[in-house]
Amino acid sequence: MDTVERLIQSTQELLWERGYVGTSPRAIQRRAGAGQGSMYHHFSGKPDLALAAVRRSAEQMRAAADAALSAPGTAVERVSAYLLREREVLRGCPIGRLTQDPDLIASPDLRQPVDETFAWLRRRMAEVLAEGRAGGELAPGLVPEETAAAVVAVVQGGYVLARAAASPEPFDQAVRGALALLAAGAPAAS
Amino acid sequence: MDTVERLIQSTQELLWERGYVGTSPRAIQRRAGAGQGSMYHHFSGKPDLALAAVRRSAEQMRAAADAALSAPGTAVERVSAYLLREREVLRGCPIGRLTQDPDLIASPDLRQPVDETFAWLRRRMAEVLAEGRAGGELAPGLVPEETAAAVVAVVQGGYVLARAAASPEPFDQAVRGALALLAAGAPAAS
DNA sequence: GTCTATAGCTAGATAGAC
DNA sequence: GTCTATCTAGCTATAGAC
Numbered sequence: 001m002d003t004v005e006r007l008i009q010s011t012q013e014l015l016w017e018r019g020y021v022g023t024s025p026r027a028i029q030r031r032a033g034a035g036q037g038s039m040y041h042h043f044s045g046k047p048d049l050a051l052a053a054v055r056r057s058a059e060q061m062r063a064a065a066d067a068a069l070s071a072p073g074t075a076v077e078r079v080s081a082y083l084l085r086e087r088e089v090l091r092g093c094p095i096g097r098l099t100q101d102p103d104l105i106a107s108p109d110l111r112q113p114v115d116e117t118f119a120w121l122r123r124r125m126a127e128v129l130a131e132g133r134a135g136g137e138l139a140p141g142l143v144p145e146e147t148a149a150a151v152v153a154v155v156q157g158g159y160v161l162a163r164a165a166a167s168p169e170p171f172d173q174a175v176r177g178a179l180a181l182l183a184a185g186a187p188a189a190s
Numbered sequence: 191m192d193t194v195e196r197l198i199q200s201t202q203e204l205l206w207e208r209g210y211v212g213t214s215p216r217a218i219q220r221r222a223g224a225g226q227g228s229m230y231h232h233f234s235g236k237p238d239l240a241l242a243a244v245r246r247s248a249e250q251m252r253a254a255a256d257a258a259l260s261a262p263g264t265a266v267e268r269v270s271a272y273l274l275r276e277r278e279v280l281r282g283c284p285i286g287r288l289t290q291d292p293d294l295i296a297s298p299d300l301r302q303p304v305d306e307t308f309a310w311l312r313r314r315m316a317e318v319l320a321e322g323r324a325g326g327e328l329a330p331g332l333v334p335e336e337t338a339a340a341v342v343a344v345v346q347g348g349y350v351l352a353r354a355a356a357s358p359e360p361f362d363q364a365v366r367g368a369l370a371l372l373a374a375g376a377p378a379a380s
Numbered sequence: 381g382t383c384t385a386t387a388g389c390t391a392g393a394t395a396g397a398c
Numbered sequence: 399g400t401c402t403a404t405c406t407a408g409c410t411a412t413a414g415a416c
Contacts, residue, residue, distance in 0.1 A: 003381085018292050021212040024409055036411085037382050045411070092290065099353035100282065100290040102208050111356065118354040139374050143367070149360050150367030153347030160346040161339060163289035164308040166301065170339050177333070177340030178371075184329055185374035193399085214391055226393085227400050236392070 004042050006032040011053035016094040020050060020104040051110055057094045058113040062120060069124050075132025076182060079125070079151060083175045089168040092159045122148050139185045147185075154178040194232050196222040201243035206284040210240060210294040241300055247284045248303040252310060259314050265322025266372060269315070269341060273365045279358040282349045312338045329375045337375075344368040 001009075010031035014023040025046050029039050043049040068081040095117050104110045125148035132138045138147075154174050161170035191199075200221035204213040215236050219229050233239040258271040285307050294300045315338035322328045328337075344364050351360035 019209070019211065019290065021209065022292065026409070035382055040411075041381060096350045097290050099350045100209060100287050102212065105353055105356070111354070114354045115356070118351055118360070122351070122360065142370055142374065146363045146367035146370060148367070149348075149351060149363035150344050150371065153351055153364040154340050154343045155347065156350040157343030157345065157347030158339075160286045160289045161308055161312070161343055163295060164301070164304045166295070166305070170308070170312065173336045173339035174343040177336035177338070180332055180336060181340065181371040181375055184332065185371055216391070225400055230393075231399055
């Protein structure tokens, strides 16, 4: 693996663990095993390197979500697959955690991939839910965009509850709660 | 207002805006209009001052949530009041945002008030939902603890989506989505 | 491409005068 | 109680040699 790649991956890890404010160029260099001069040769500075890392993490998150949402199965099965997919709950969401970083969110360049990732996720989730509604799996009264936002929010908020408790349990509870509500929203139950 | 009070309130504000890692003693002193010596006279250091500030914010969040959840009205009305209560959405949750702070979450003392606040909120929400279920407002199939975790997670995740989008809209969508799912979980709809 | 040197600034605190 | 001085370390680069 070349230096550029090691720098990007180290930055991804540190942004996930410590956020933008908590991540120093020095720490990145140490983790990547690269020198000062090397880093500044390939990237103009911390914001530039962070941008590359955030874009990479955004791609990966999108791919993982799409794997669940575009798999074969009914709409509810695919949403369930998204909610139940294996996660390192206590580490939180590598993209979602960036929304708490004032300096990152204040930069249009750095916020853009974060924004686009969640916009895409909500849209894709809404498509799946709309299919489910059209196919009679979900009550016609549920607005796909709103249900989608709620489902995505349960996951992001689940991370918050889990980290507060230092336990994955509240995350799992929230997911089960969301699944039960979706089941209750099935027309069969109406 | 005395110096101690100004220091605590300034720390509350800065922790909300910038988190623990992003908040320096220097910045606190400047905002509070207090000198170096003054701060270190009243508090042993940054962790000590942060603890006082986090406890204060936790009290305030709990009081605000309890106002909605213990108000008169049906269970669903009270949960709705909690979800719909006035919020500065783009600023995020002053307690929830702290869960993204590795140094804070790594300290048992500092994490404790955060943990207790969400534990209390989930418990209180579950009580209200259990009342609603007992009173026939909610389907017997909905487990109060799980539904409670989902509802609280929708709010915390809603903040994440809103900050990513730099707009309160996704938060409001998620809340409407959650309310619709709760309505779909009413036995009248079964 | 990578290294070392240098630089101005802030973090987080301690010490002692007033 | 509050002030100023001082301290070690780290942050975020830039400059120029190799």
